[in-house]
Structures are given as structure tokens and as C-alpha cells.
Amino acid sequence: MSYLIALAGKGGTGKTSIAGLTIRYLKEKRRGPILAVDADSNACLNEALGVDVHTTVGALRESSLETIRSGTDRPGGMSMEELFEYQIHQALIEAEGFDLLVMGRPEGPGCYCAANNIIRKYTDMLSEKYPYVVIDNEAGMEHLSRRTTHRVNLLIMVSDPTVKGVKTAKRIDELIDELKLDIERRVLIINRVMGEEGERLRDLAEQLGLHVAGLIPQDGTIFEYDMIGKPIFELPEESPALQSIYSILDGLQIP
Numbered sequence: 035m036s037y038l039i040a041l042a043g044k045g046g047t048g049k050t051s052i053a054g055l056t057i058r059y060l061k062e063k064r065r066g067p068i069l070a071v072d073a074d075s076n077a078c079l080n081e082a083l084g085v086d087v088h089t090t091v092g093a094l095r096e097s098s099l100e101t102i103r104s105g106t107d108r109p110g111g112m113s114m115e116e117l118f119e120y121q122i123h124q125a126l127i128e129a130e131g132f133d134l135l136v137m138g139r140p141e142g143p144g145c146y147c148a149a150n151n152i153i154r155k156y157t158d159m160l161s162e163k164y165p166y167v168v169i170d171n172e173a174g175m176e177h178l179s180r181r182t183t184h185r186v187n188l189l190i191m192v193s194d195p196t197v198k199g200v201k202t203a204k205r206i207d208e209l210i211d212e213l214k215l216d217i218e219r220r221v222l223i224i225n226r227v228m229g230e231e232g233e234r235l236r237d238l239a240e241q242l243g244l245h246v247a248g249l250i251p252q253d254g255t256i257f258e259y260d261m262i263g264k265p266i267f268e269l270p271e272e273s274p275a276l277q278s279i280y281s282i283l284d285g286l287q288i289p
């Protein structure tokens with residue numbers, strides 16, 4: 035059984051940054067092979083992790099569908115299922131201490147259904163082989179709502195340091211209930227906090243019934259790294275944001 039951590043929150047709140055540093059944390063704690071899944075078509079988890087992407091599951095799906103449509107011979111006479119399973123393994127990018135799977139283009143409407151179901155099945159099967167899976171999710175909950183086989187153990191909702199941000203997190207929290215998603219534990223992290231407002235936002239979130247796992251300060255080093263295109267994965271240990279995330283993750287006592 036793998037322990038599955040997913041990130042949620044509106045765009046720009048810091049999901050990808052926190053996902054990247056969570057992967058680094060798990061790697062440093064030697065928590066065994068980690069699968070990083072970039073499920074956000076606009077995200078660049080690979081950049082946060084400092085890994086080049088040669089292909090995506092979405093791109094391979096398109097080429098497989100093309101192969102099937104054109105009636106071209108499939109390699110080794112593979113069935114459609116075998117073809118997709120093979121391609122998910124082709125899309126897996128091996129890095130030091132973790133593997134990365136980039137989902138790529140969003141799943142299209144209806145017509146892709148069969149292909150997407152197969153992809154989901156094999157992605158889930160692949161996930162099961164890793165003790166830890168970290169999913170950098172798209173802003174909505176679409177991806178999680180489509181998961182069928184296994185539960186999310188820890189959902190980290192991320193908010194910016196505004197009242198609006200916390201209220202948006204509350205809506206995500208309600209959506210999870212509506213969608214009846216199988217999530218063992220959900221917490222909120224308020225990111226990019228400057229000064230005193232963080233504690234007031236923490237109080238507001240708690241009043242709304244959210245469990246606040248911690249606050250992460252606005253960190254100039256993250257901005258600097260962004261400016262020069264350096265992966266966040268390489269942030270110095272004394273970075274305040276990195277230290278906050280590490281102590282939040284320590285506090286969460288991930289098994």
C-alpha cells in the first residue's frame with residue numbers, strides 16, 4: 035500500500051512549490067522510492083524538481099490513439115490495454131530518489147473515455163508500487179474525483195495569505211464532501227505569510243472548521259530561484275519556507 039499525498043488549492047497559492055519540497059523532504063528522510071505525479075497541465079513540477087520532461091502521458095495517449103485509428107500495426111501485436119500500459123512506463127521519468135510521471139494535456143471530453151479509463155487504471159497500478167506518491171493537482175478537484183481505485187491519505191490544501199484565499203480553501207473542503215472523495219486526512223497550509231496577518235487567518239480557518247497544519251512565510255529565496263530558473267528542490271537548508279514545510283511535515287507525522 036502506498037501513502038498518497040495530494041495538493042489542492044487555487045492557482046498560484048504554492049501547490050507546486052510545496053509538492054516539490056515535500057518530495058525533497060521524503061527523499062531526505064529516506065522514505066523509499068517516491069512517485070511524483072504532475073497532474074496539473076499548467077504546472078511545472080518538473081521545473082520545481084529540476085528534471086527534464088521528454089514526454090507526457092497525454093502525448094503518448096494521443097500517439098496511441100493515432101496508431102489505433104490509423105490501423106497501423108501495434109508493436110508486437112499489443113492490445114489497446116497493453117499499449118497504454120507500456121506507454122505509461124515509457125512516460126515515467128527516473129530521477130535521483132524519485133520518479134516523475136507528467137500527465138500532460140487534460141483529459142478530453144467523452145471520446146477519450148475508454149483510453150482515459152485504461153490510463154487511470156495503469157497509473158493507479160503503477161502508484162501502488164511506490165511507498166509514497168505525491169500528486170501536484172490541478173486547481174480544481176477533477177483529477178482526484180476521477181480516481182477510482184485508492185484513497186488519498188493526506189490532502190494538503192494551500193491558501194494564499196488572504197481572507198478570500200482561506201474562504202476558497204473552505205469551498206474546496208466542501209467540494210470534497212460533495213464529491214464524497216475518499217480522503218483520510220485534510221489539512222490547510224497558509225502560504226506566503228508576511229507579518230501578523232497569518233495568525234488571524236489561522237483563526238479564521240479554524241473557525242471555518244479547517245485544520246491548519248501551519249503557516250509558511252513569504253520567502254525571498256523562492257522568488258530569487260524563480261527569477262533565475264533554479265529548481266526549488268535545491269533551496270538552501272536555511273530557507274525559511276523550506277524550514278517551515280519541514281516542520282509542518284514533521285508535525286503531520288507521515289507514517
Ligand SMILES: Nc1ncnc2c1ncn2[C@@H]1O[C@H](COP(=O)(O)OP(=O)(O)O)[C@@H](O)[C@H]1O
Pocket residue numbers: 043044045046047048049050051052077225226227250251252253254256257260275
Ligand atoms: N513561500 C513563498 N515565498 C515566496 N514565493 C513563493 C512562496 N511559495 C510560492 N511562491 C511563488 O509563488 C508562485 C506560485 O507558486 P506555485 O508553487 O507555482 O503555485 P501553484 O502550483 O499553486 O500554482 C511561484 O512563482 C512561486 O515561486
Ligand SMILES: [Mg+2]
Pocket residue numbers: 046049050051074076077078170
Ligand atoms: Mg502548480
